[in-house]
Amino acid sequence: MADTAGPQAGDPERPKKQKRPSKAALAKWERVRGFALGLPGATEEFPWGETVAKVHKKVFVFLGVDDGSYPMGVTVKLTDEAAHAHALTAPGAEPAGYGLGRSGWVSIPLEAKGAPAADLLCDWVEESYRTIAPKKRVAELEERGT
Known part of the structure; x- marks a missing residue:
């Protein structure tokens, strides 16, 4: 008789339970998300179940998934x-997967001890935005004095 009860503890198909993000990591994530969405022309979308910020249909920051399947982090x-x-040099940081690392994309976890502060993460999000955004949007950012 076949077992139809589904994956059991220890089964390779059973998703590993992740701990909830720390309050500090969540606060950083929310600040970075708010900063990114405040940039000229920025929109939030959810491709592949992941939160991203885009400008003119191009991703400038990956903010991860919120289902607990991956550690909380950002990719710029x-x-x-x-x-x-x-x-x-940030703890746990590495070139992004799927070949994006070759183009300068870096994944930075927020949970690691010594993870970058929100201000520095926002600086990196702004650099990523300036790299991806059309010149018109970058000019709008300059006009704001950022």
Whole structure:
């Protein structure tokens, strides 16, 4: 008789239970998300079940999934060599998967001890935005004095 009860504890198909994000990581994430969505022309979308911020239909920051299946983090495109190198020194940071790392995308976890502060993450989000956004939107950002 076949077992139809579904995945059991210890089964490879059973999703691993993730702990809830810390209040500090969640606060950083919310601040970064709010900052990103406040940039000129920014919109929020949910492709692949992931939260992203886009400008003119192009992603400038991946904000992850909120189902607890992955550690909380952000992924940004950093073309400035110094910023890119600095981001990679963050605990647990690594070039983004799916070949994006070759183009300067860096994934930065927010849960790790010593994770970057929200202000620095927002600076990196702004750099990513400036790299992706059309010149008109970057000019709007300049007019704001940012």
